[in-house]
Amino acid sequence: MESVLAARTPDVAVIGGGIIGLSIAWRLSQRGMCVTVFDAGRAGAEASWAGAGMLAPGGEVEAASNWSAFSMQSLKMYGEFVAELQEESGVEIDYQLCGAVEIARTAEEWERLQARAKSQRALGIASSAGDARAWKAVGALFYPDDAAVNPRDVVQALIRSCLRRGVEIRESERALRVTPAGVRTESGFHPSGAAVLSAGAWSGEVAVDSHATPATFPLRGHLVGADLPTGSLGSILRHGHTYLLQRKNGFTIAGSSTEHAGFDRTLDPEVVRDIDGRASSLLPSFAGAANKTAWLGFRPATGNLLPQIRKLEGCPVWLAYGHYRNGILLAPATAARIADEITSSSEMDWSSLPACR
Ligand SMILES: Cc1cc2nc3c(=O)[nH]c(=O)nc-3n(C[C@H](O)[C@H](O)[C@H](O)COP(=O)(O)OP(=O)(O)OC[C@H]3O[C@@H](n4cnc5c(N)ncnc54)[C@H](O)[C@@H]3O)c2cc1C
Structure with a gap:
């Protein structure tokens, strides 16, 4: 029994x-x-x-699929989801409709970005030319609907x-x-x-x-965070596999890595250095940012x-x-x-x- x-x-x-x-x-x-x-x-x-906590189909979706539609649907639901949750729980949620800037550093990258943006527009993902000079880039795209939330x-x-x-x-x-x-x-x-x-x-x-x-299997990812002045990075900033986003309190997060490392919870100093270097080349103030810290997590993947x-x-x-x-x-x-x-x-x-x- x-x-x-x-x-x-x-x-x-x-x-x-x-x-x-x-x-x-x-x-x-x-x-x-x-x-x-x-x-x-x-x-x-x-x-x-x-x-x-990037809510960013602009950086993720390449072509039409069930999942691209589902991502767009979820992004549209986010504002109400957060408002209702905040109201019910009394917990303040750092949710920012900050948009995202994605830059290209070579002519080839810029061509690829533009081609992707064209197919994304057909799916309802808006983007427009961004300020490439501000990021010393060959080209930049601004995704106005990408957003960020603190998942904690x-x-x-x-x-x-x-x-x-x-x-x-x-x-x-x-x-x-x-x-x-x-x-x-x-x-x-x-x-x-x-x-x-x-x-x-x-x-x-x-x-x-x-x-x-x-x-299922884990795809491990490291992130590096540090304190920068509040409001010093407006939108999410992306280049290839490197991104930076900033919480409302100035805490700035740089990512990331994708590793087949099982459930090993040991931080890899090489990976941390690599992310720090890539992020600092994208946003030079990140190099000298205070209170740098790193952590990792296990993305849930299927075949x-x-x-x-x-x-x-x-x-x-x-x-x-x-x-x-x-x-x-x-x-x-x-x-x-x-x-x-x-x-x-x-x-x-x-x-x-x-x-x-
Ligand atoms: C570095 C990194 C960056 C990321 N960035 C983003 C991002 O910018 N935007 C985005 O949308 N997503 C991002 N993700 C992905 C996102 O974090 C995950 O997809 C999401 O958190 C998965 O949530 P979950 O509830 O499925 O899994 P989890 O949060 O892992 O929760 C699973 C839970 O199940 C519990 N559990 C395990 N085994 C059992 C068991 N046998 N019985 C009972 N409980 C069990 C665990 O203890 C855990 O609490 C990122 C992930 C990582 C690692």
Whole structure:
């Protein structure tokens, strides 16, 4: 006989309390659902803590696809998402409609940027000629709709809003297996009506009964941050794989790296030096900036580098993982889609779960 440890039966068990799982939990709780979030460590302390927070389809989208449309949709949702979250939680969120400047340093780069911008405009991503001379560049494009958010603020606000709405957040509770009837964690079996697998780069480690779910792996990324005068960098600044953005308080973040290094949490001084050098060549004041610090995180990747946001066939389990380098951007649209699908699912019999209503 299975020991049932949960004091109550939740409507939905969410596995993983990063920005994706917490956004889903928040949206479901707003619809009156009883939600439990299981996190193997501390909620919001992994990729969603590490992320830079660019909300920038202008730097990401190359061609039309389901995901380009989804990115644009999520960007459009961001302002309201932040306003509602701030209002509910009382946590101030650093969200800036700052735009982005992308520069080219050679004629070839400039040609490539312009060609990309042309196809992006057809997708609704606006850009115009930027001030190349200001950045000593051959060419520059300005993306007015790109924005930035501090993901640590978002996560803190989500945790507070979820707790206020009665979401149970169980930390240090690793999920091992998902079944149609609930979730087995290290502490026992927890029945639930539905489950969402949103454990970021670790999602593939959680078994789902009778289903082979897409594997995940971490793509490690380092960032370097330092204090600069407030307002000294207006827009996000990008060149190739190097970018800089500034929080409202002047803290300026430079990125990044993409490494196949497993879950190794040791900072690599070579990578840090490389990012610092590239960022300083782009923004010379970064070289002498005060209080320089570095950190890393594990971007959740799947084989095709695309997110898995869908229900499993014949089983009340939803996947919401693999957001790779755009999980901060994609959180509002992912949460809306999963919450809509769960609340409207004809397979679910919510009335059979009276304990949590
Ligand atoms: C350096 C870097 C820069 C980035 N910059 C940007 C950016 O500018 N813009 C952008 O949109 N995105 C960016 N990203 C990507 C973004 O941070 C991620 O896509 C996003 O945070 C993923 O969120 P998540 O909730 O899926 O995963 P995570 O935040 O990693 O959360 C997963 C959670 O699941 C928990 N967990 C793991 N295993 C289990 C288990 N078995 N049971 C229960 N819980 C479990 C973990 O403890 C963790 O809390 C960046 C990422 C990095 C690393």
